[in-house]
Amino acid sequence: MKPPPLDYSRPESLTDALRTLADLGPDGKVLAGGQSLVPLLSMRLAEPMHLVDINRLADLAYVTRADGQVLVGALARHAEVLASSLVPAAQPLLAKALRFVAHPAIRNRGTTVGSIVHADPAAEMPAVLALLGGTVRVLTAGGERLVGARDFFLGVLESDVQPGELVTEVRFPVLPAGAGTGFAEVSRRRGDYAVCGVAALIALNDRQEIEQARAAYLSVGPCPRVLDLTEALAGAPADSDRLPAAAAMARELIHPEGDIHATAEYRRHLAGVLTERALLEALAEARDRGSADFGRQPAGNAP
Amino acid sequence: MSSLFGARVQRVEDDRLLRGSGAYLDDLGEDALAAAFVRSPHAHARITGIDISAALAVDGVVAIYTYRDLPQRLAEPLPLLIPHPALSHGRTPYPLANGEVNHVGEAVAMIVARDRYVAEDAEELIDVSYEPLPAVVGIDSARRAEHLVHADVPGNLAARAAQEHGDTTAAIAAAPHVLELDLHIERSASTPLEGRGVLARWDPQARRLQLWTSTQTSTGVRAAVAAKLGIDLANVDVITPDVGGGFGVKIVHPWPEEVLVPWAARRLLRPVKFTEDRREHFIASAHERAQEHHVTVGYDDDGRILGLDVRFWHDNGAYVPYGLIVPIVTSTQLLGPYKPGAYKVEFDSLYTNTVLVTPYRGAGRPHGCFVMERTIDAIAAERGLDRTLVRERNFIQPEEMPYDQGLIFQDGRPLIYDSGDYPALLAKLKDLIGWDQFPAVRQAAAREGRRLGIGLACYVEGTGVGPYEGGHVIVETSGKVKVATGLTSQGQGHQTVLAQLVADELGVPITDVEVVTGDTRRFGYAVGTFASRTAVMSGSAVTLAARKAREKALRVAAGALEVSADDLVITDGLVHVKGDPDSGIGIGTVAVLSNPLRYAFDEAAKAATQFAGGGDMNRPPVAEGDEPGIEGRAFFSPVRSTFAAGMHAAIVETDPDTAEVTILRYCVVHDCGRLINPQIVEGQIHGGVAQGVGGALYERMAYDETGQLLNASFMDFLMPYVSEVPRRIEIDHLETPSPLNPLGIKGAGEAGVIPGAAVLAAAIEDAEDIPVRSMPLSPSDLFELRRVSHEETA
Amino acid sequence: MRRPRDEPRHEGACFVKISGAATMHAPASRVWAALQDPEVLAVAIPGCERLEPTGPGTYQFALCVGVAWIRGRYAGNIKLSEQHEPSSFVLSATGAGIPGSASTSVHIRLASRSDGLTELTYDADGEVGGLIATVGPSLLGAIARRLVGRFFTRVDNVLAGTTPAGWAWPATGS
Amino acid sequence: MNEAEQVHEVRLTVNGAARTASVPARRLLSDCIRHDLHLTGTHVGCEHGVCGACTVLLNGAPVRSCLLLAVSVDGADITTVEGLAGPDGRLSPVQQAFAECHGLQCGFCTPGFLTTITAGLQAAPEPTDEQAREMVGGNLCRCTGYQNIVAAVHRAAELRREHEGAAAVPRRPGPGDVR
Structure with missing residues (x-):
């Protein structure tokens, strides 16, 4: 298990990086944390390629808040996002989900942006971005484009990044007051990819009733799947016992596949159980966060 | 003399391993x-x-x-x-x-x-x-034999073997109650961290x-x-x-x-x-474990087994370099601590187009234990009896030792248990886990909506299998003692326990004893490390070798000190007259004296050269029949295996929603005879239990029908992390010494893994009230069991 | 309570079965002809670098195919059989390459629609072996579906004239 | 594949000493440490980042050396198991605790645990049982059943407190510090 021969560049600036990527076209691949790429290389599932190592672009190692978004730069390691002091208040779901990402040693090197670009349907970060309706900032030597989460994930391990492009940032909408998030997953061993996982978001109105409920699912299809469960819960009180209805709705709407760890039927069942658990957590958080901003902004960029 | 036997001596291997100075295979040959x-x-x-x-x-x-x-x-x-x-x-x-x-x-x-x-x-x-x-994958496919793995092996049948003790058919026919069960265990593998x-x-x-x-x-x-x-x-x-670990492979x-x-x-x-x-x-490399079993058991109203008939099918993979050891061990060791009246076993060893099968820690016993213990639990359920009571009624009693099961064991010798006290073990286990208090615990949990279950499983393990091991002990003139034995070490702490034995025997500090294993330059005769045999075999051999070296040291020292050897003892490396620890000669000096020299290399050697004086001029410097040096070499070859025993119990909680299983408590009582180093024995048990949990809940070799192994990585072959093993493994020991070796010991290396699948199946079955007949069991599997059971009830 | 042991024990095994349908923007006769045309096949087979006829209805191919970073080069043979013009045929392919071996047999059926278009349905049985099978089986179904989907989209694009026959895939695949 | 591979000069500080190696881009850091720098205490158990045997400290934080290309960490500060003992040769508290608690058997996975715990105790000097288990949660051991490893984490914390002031590893930039 050793990687094939590789070409390698290590640009010292973003401009250099983009120029290199532009020159290389389809041969160029970005190396950031490498926690998914390097094992694929070692197993020789990935072809020889030209790696463009962006680890010198220290300017991209940021977690900040601006314009109602949490901005995560391409070189921010999972551990840094998790440790960031602004995350718990601005977007608590990030921290909740990051705790399920592999183990600390992987989080110390792996990047949140890389995980999203890698688009593993069993990974937590793509589902979180999809649920929140976040945005991916993609640069080329010639310019910039912003891609919404809904358009970003194309298939298993496929995201909308074209040859010559570099994802420099992902943006997670800040969680408004009166909204809450929850995350629940079942994995075979702690730290493994999820057998099934659910990220949930609930927004309450000023009467403390559920106004909006959404959930995103991992490991149930080729891409993160976002369901609007509002129909099952709209108008329900914040201590709702109607969560099972939302769970039932989720079970109806998703069509997972079986694999060596779980049958499709079990996955579907789990999706229901975890929907309820994640919604319950979201509901509690929404109550705690009050409803001062109610009505003025939706929870995230609603898809 | 303070004894190291039985002491929690810190391992002598550790210092260099902790510094990163170990030398594993890939560290060599730059x-x-x-x-x-x-x-x-x-x-x-x-x-x-x-x-x-x-x-x-x-x-x-x-x-x-x-x-x-x-x-x-x-x-x-x-x-x-x-x-x-x-x-x-x-x-x-x-x-x-x-x-x-x-x-x-x-x-x-x-x-x-x-x-x-x-x-x-x-x-x-x-x-x-x-x-x-066309590929043959799985036991059913091998049995159907629509395709052959080897064109010249009809029916994919490598071997069919049978043994019987008593008239089983008659015993079952005459029994008041008869049960039949199908029981299955899937593949796992040793998977040491170093390949x-x-x-x-x-x-x-x-x-x-x-x-x-x-x-x-x-x-x-x-x-x-x-x-x-x-x-x-x-x-x-x-x-x-x-x-870096072996576990059989x-x-x-x-x-x-x-x-x-x-x-x-x-x-x-x-x-x-x-x-x-x-x-x-x-x-x-190799896998193990995959077997299908069909059990027919006849028993009386009290749950006493009158006749037991086991037919099983063993998936030996593509080749059988290690012969039939695994199914033979299953067929003989499944009896555990019980006397089944009459017993008949027959197995087919079948070829499949999958990785070959050779022993993995426990070697056939986890499956055997699973078969027997599931059978006893089924009898208890059918009779409405407490599961421990049915076991007690079927136990071989201590006064019946040695007990002949009437079968031939994996070493080709009679299956005769040498020692053991199974009722005492069970009593300890019930105490340790609180068996009799559990119904109250379960009820309390049920009131909170939690689902708890308890299970237990017993095993007897033939350990210390022959034919022999040897040892060599030499005392250097520095007083350092070098020990060699031919079998190898994969982390079990052999260097430490063998050093403990030699240090005790020779009366030298353990820090002066260095043990080398598995180097044919140092010791050429050996069998190997398997079947929990090192302490019994090499332990006995190095003890006997050290005894010889000690006798020689006392004889040479007796000549130098002009006293009778019978009056001498060795303490802290000093050979001295009993009761007078201050005057004597160091064992290194004795080594000098034992080897008459022509040449001096250092001050010590000078004393042994030909002009140094001393010695009888009328005798040859080395007496006829004697040899220079303080050395001993000995072999140990027991008449048959020792039989260790143990019992495990676990309390599990099953999640009513996700079907996840959590082990709340895991208790072990264990009898491997006299303990040389309890800390090391407990370490072996811990590791075994973790592998047992892995085999019960996580690990399987997922072959598809075309013979592709779908989980050939640590991502998908789910070896437990710390998060998957019980938080605490509670251990109690019983020591019934073996009469078959000078130390009274029985092996301990594999024991922890044996009852894993059996005990967890029992506990999950107890929590769920659904029969568990196949292991391992994932949450997805348990979900499926619930669904089928629900449909059957509905 | 005995589980049937000879059934594939796990879902998502390397024995991949997929079915699907596509609407082709041409009458069945043209779709049929396109699917028999090596130039069209060369365009439509994802990552196809070379496709040479070796006999009636048989071809040798070389392709570099993959999804995202998982990518491999394969060489092998394609055979068209059980041809019932213009309604159905079977496309079989076997190939071997660095990440392992693969074989597939796709049963393709064409049904004319009243609006002049063609409803194409397919059932594919695939078998994958080697490296990819042992380390990434859970991804295979999704990858296969995507590749088959691309194939029929490409064929349709040729029929619709948006991709010329003779168009070549970039050397590194998609 | 027959053209000579381009090699890159890599400068590292390993266990406090400046080291250099000439490596092709594909050289894994684990192989660089083991075979180019001859520090064979770091072991390779899976080469796909799951077992943790190859864990080293990169600028003070545990990382899997099998998931890093050596060239990519040019300039970094690396601590391997060989760098844990004191300059006087004394075992570090974590190493000492493993010896006392029988925290290792075959010893193959041990270096990864030792480095991981060394960093873990810097972050949580008085770990709860939960933290202790979390700390070692990403490392596989096939021998010990983890019981004594968790015990060793607690014992190491105790020993660290006893050697008050004598930190196991000099404070280096942590995971939160960006180079």
Whole structure:
């Protein structure tokens, strides 16, 4: 298990990086944390390629808040996002989900942006971005484009990044007051990819009733799947016992596949159980966060 | 004299391992070329062509070999290590595939290159043409035999073997109650953290081969390599470096790589090294465990077994180099601590197009224990009796020891239990887990909506299997004691426990004792490390060897001190008259005196030279029949195996929603006779329990119907992390000494793993009130069991 | 309570079965002809680098195919059989390459629609072996579906004239 | 594949000493440490980042050396198991605790645990049982059943407190510090 021969560049600036990527076209691949790429290389599932190592672009190692978004730069390691002091208040779901990402040693090197670009349907970060309706900032030597989460994930391990492009940032909408998030997953061993996982978001109105409920699912299809469960819960009180209805709705709407760890039927069942658990957590958080901003902004960029 | 026997002595191995100064196989041979293998992607195929031309052109490739390059003896199949009369159709692999591959991962070509990176580059360029053949995967497919693994093995049947004690059919026919059960265990594997590895150096001047291999038997590899390469045994050294775990997979020998690497080294006149990678370990080493069992049991109103008939089918994979050891162990050891009245067992050992099967820690016992314990639980359920009560009623009693089960064991000798007190073990276990208090615990939990269950399982384990081991002890003039035994060590702390025994026996500080294992340069006669045999076999042997050295030391010291040897003792390395610890001579000095010298190398040696005075001028310096030096060499060969025993109990919680299983408590009572080092024994139990939990809830080899192993990585083969093992493993010991060896000990290395599947199946069954007949059990499996059970009730 | 042991024990095994349908923007006769045309096949087979006829209805191919970073080069043979013009045929392919071996047999059926278009349905049985099978089986179904989907989209694009026959895939695949 | 591979000069500080190696881009850091720098205490158990045997400290934080290309960490500060003992050769508290608690058997996975715990105790000097288990949660051991490893984490914390002031590893930039 050793990687094939590789070409390698290590640009010292973003401009250099983009120029290199532009020159290389389809041969160029970005190396950031490498926690998914390097094992694929070692197993020789990935072809020889030209790696463009962006680890010198220290300017991209940021977690900040601006314009109602949490901005995560391409070189921010999972551990840094998790440790960031602004995350718990601005977007608590990030921290909740990051705790399920592999183990600390992987989080110390792996990047949140890389995980999203890698688009593993069993990974937590793509589902979180999809649920929140976040945005991916993609640069080329010639310019910039912003891609919404809904358009970003194309298939298993496929995201909308074209040859010559570099994802420099992902943006997670800040969680408004009166909204809450929850995350629940079942994995075979702690730290493994999820057998099934659910990220949930609930927004309450000023009467403390559920106004909006959404959930995103991992490991149930080729891409993160976002369901609007509002129909099952709209108008329900914040201590709702109607969560099972939302769970039932989720079970109806998703069509997972079986694999060596779980049958499709079990996955579907789990999706229901975890929907309820994640919604319950979201509901509690929404109550705690009050409803001062109610009505003025939706929870995230609603898809 | 303070005894180290029974003390929690800190391990002597640890210091260097903790500093990163251990020397594992891949840490050696920096100058060696690297070997890699082209392995079959097909479970069953004919090879119609191999094109190596493109690969040969890769810069850094030194040689590429296929079957056609192998000389005569290497071109024959590898040895069938343990023949058995019932093994009518034994088949073993060729070192490199000879025209046909029989499992994914079988070696087809060998590449030797500058380093492993280059070797893998070349591997990609070797073009092998295959003509796929239908694959036989799983026991049912093997039994149906619509396709054959080996064209000349009808019915895919390697062996059918049977044993019976009493008239089982009659006993069952006459029994008031009869139950039938089908029980299944899936594949797992040893999976040590270090894979296999071999390094070879050929010295053309001395015509001598030096081979380092990560093995459980250096003498076995040595004999095999000498035979296969046509080198005199005396010219082959096999050295076992630090071994990063074995658990059985490294007892098989020679692995193809163990003969190919030295062959290439000799041919190329360059050192060559093979370091197995993780994926290769999954598809090219050995698995174990897969068996289907059908049980028919007759019993009375009280749950006493009157007759037990077990028919089972063993999936031995593509080849059987290790013979029938695993199914034989299952067939004999499933009886555990019970006397079943009459007993009949018959098994088929079947070929499949999957990785070959050889013993993995527990070797056939986890399945046997699962079969017997599930059967007893089923009887208890059917009779409405407490599960411990049914066990008690079937136990062999202490006063019945030694107890003859009337069968032939895996060593070809009668299955006679030497010692044990099973009622006492059960009493301890019930106390430890609080068996009688559990109903209240369960109720309390149920009130909170939680689902708890308790289970237990008992086993008896034949340990200390023969035929023999030996030991050598020599006292150096510095007073340091060097000990050698031929079997190997894979982390069990052999150096420590053997040093404890020798230090006790010789009366020297343990810090002065150094033990070497698995180096044929130091000790040439040995069998290997398996079947929990080291403490019993090598422990006894080095004890006897140290005893000889001690006698010699006392005799030489007696001459020098002019006292009777009977009056002398050795304390802290000082040979002195009893009761007078201050005056005497150091054991190093005694070593000097024991070896009359012509030449002096240091101050100590000077005292033993010919002009130093002393000695009787009328006798030869070395008396007739005597030898220079304080040395002892001894062998231990017991009449038959010792039988350790143990019982485990667990309390589990099952999640009503997700079907996840959490182990709340895990208790072990254990009898391995006298404990040399309780800390090490407990460590062995901990590790065994973790593997048992892995085998019960997480680990399986997921083959698809075409023979692809779908989880050949640590991502999908779910070896437990700390988060999956019980938070605390509670242990109590019972010591019933074995009469079969000088130390009264029985083996402990494998015990922890044996009842894992049985005890967790029992506890889950208790929590869920659904019969559990197949392990391992994932949450998805439990969900399916619930669904089926719900449908059946509805 | 006994589980049937000879059934594939796990879902998502390397024995991939997929079915699907596509609407082709041409009459069945043209779709049929396109699917028999090596130039169209060369365009439509994902990652196809070379496709040479070796006999009636048989071809040798070389392709570099993959999804995202998982990518491999394969060489092998394609055979068209059980041809019932213009309604159905079977496309079989076997190939071997660095990440392992693969074989597939796709049963393709064409049904004319009243609006002049063609409803194409397919059932594919695939078998994958080697490296990819042992380390990434859970991804295979999704990858296969995507590749088959691309194939029919490409064919349709040729029929619709948006991709010319003879168009070549970039050397590194998609 | 026959053109000579381009090699890159890599400068590292390993266990406090400046080291250099010439490596092709594909060289894994684990191989660089083991075979180019001859520090064979770091072991390779899976080469796909799951077992943790190859864990080293990169600028003070545990990382899998099998998931890093050596060239990519040019300039970094690396601590391997060989760098844990004191300059006087004394075992570090974590190493000492493993010896006392029988926290290792075959010893193959041990270096990864030792480095991981060394960093873990810097972050949580008085770990709860939960933290202790979390700390070692990403490392596989096939021998010990983890019981004594968790015990060793607690014992190491105790020993660290006893050697008050004598930190196991000099404070280096942590995971939160960006180079």
